[in-house]
Amino acid sequence: MNTVRLRAAQTEELGADQLDELTRLCEVAFDEPFAETWERVGPGLHVMAEADGRIVAHAMIIDRRMYLGHEMDIALDVGYVEHVATLPEAQGAGHGSSVMREIGRIINDEYELGALATGSNGFYQRLGWETWMGPTEVRTADGERVRSADQDGHVMVLRTWRTPMDLALEDPIAVDWRSTEPW
Template sequence: MTDVRAAHTAELGDAELKAIRTLLDAAFDGDFTETDWDHALGGVHATVWDGDELIGHGAVVQRRLLHAGRALRTGYLEGIAVRADRRGQGHGAAVMTELERVVRGAYELGALSTAEGVSGFYTARGWQLWQGPACVLSPSGIVRTEEDEGGLYVLPVHARIDPKGVLVCDWRDGDAW
């Protein structure tokens, strides 16, 4: 029997945070950096537990995305992963259901950046591929992030968007998206 939990970073204890970090390190084959970890903190975490074993995680953090002259309050998804031996059993869907509940209840827009090969999972859930240019509002101005195009998805809640328009994310250390 699995248990899905949602909690803000401030409500998680050291053992839970360590379990999340361990899961993310394994799921991203050691390519989950300290900066990536920082991006996943400060918001609401959805976790899936099987007894005392963490098998799934995702977080939604607030960001500002600029589109069509507006700064949109955006629930940005980070650190989405399911333990390799438990994939394909609905645990990722359980994580996403909880994160989407938070996005729909608190934000104008949901957004995420994904790796190749998993886009069908998100589109089946109603997420839309961003088809326009992607940019970041860097310290030196707006800079296009072409390497991220084709991997950005949005979930419109209250925001009116043109998915072929320009989408600009706020600046942060590490990966812009």
């Protein structure tokens, strides 16, 4: 692979061809259909690594609100990371790490906290992300708290300069419900 460049663009700035390319990238990386994903997730900021005229790695940030503490009395504006993917043939070359470092820089500049859900904690830990150790929950539209125990140990956070100093990774954390995967 030749020169790799990072590029960031809002969803609405991407053309149909680019969204199709991102869809194919995610389908190959996750081995599942992704056709309607962008509409379900909503708009966000995409960070892409491009090499040889194609996108080889991608992640996106969407705006979310998270609630912390036993009483859920701390609400934070969160840069939530979705669809971190690298083409299989481009893995191991640092493209995913480069994309995630840029994601981290943007989150640090613009949000109170970064968050994501993953089964690959080690990859993110080496980039400064921390595993949330407390129970995970989802807040319904009427404010009801529903446990999401299947996500315990899979939610990771990235502290920013605006993250509360007393953030306790052992406290409960909740995210607002959405029609796609809540986390």
